[in-house]
Amino acid sequence: MDGSVNSCATSPVLTVSALRAEIELIATRAGLDADQRGDLALVVSELATNGLVHGRDPVMVSVEITTDAVVVLVWDSMVVPLPDPRTFGRGDETGRGLAIVGQLANVSWGLAGDRKYVRAVMPIPRRTWVEMFIAVELRPLARPHKEALAS
Known part of the structure; x- marks a missing residue:
């Protein structure tokens, strides 16, 4: 495979829940198995939720599924603070x-x-060659918008 993207979807998504559904559809079409789809949905929803809670509109999400990895990129318009993994009790x-x-x-x-980004690369052993790309903008109705974060 030459690394090109075979399918692309770009759309506004209003909630993290709708984003998870869109990711599930794209990942299924790309041939990811159930475990891979679940892991991808978790990564995307965690990073998108962080963008909505800690970032500034617009929060943008892109997911690229290639022959050997999935690349998730979430960015927003708040340049500080950068993510700070913390110890939790x-x-x-x-x-x-x-x-x-x-x-x-x-x-x-x-x-x-003028944008902050978080990038997650998930190595994916694949049984198919299909490559997909999706880019979405999360537009919550209010900040913070608990319904946008709910399942």
């Missing part, structure tokens, strides 16, 4: 997202112009 209800994503993907973050 047993009873804490928040703060685990980046740690969980870090178990499933190689995670990095930084600045690109």
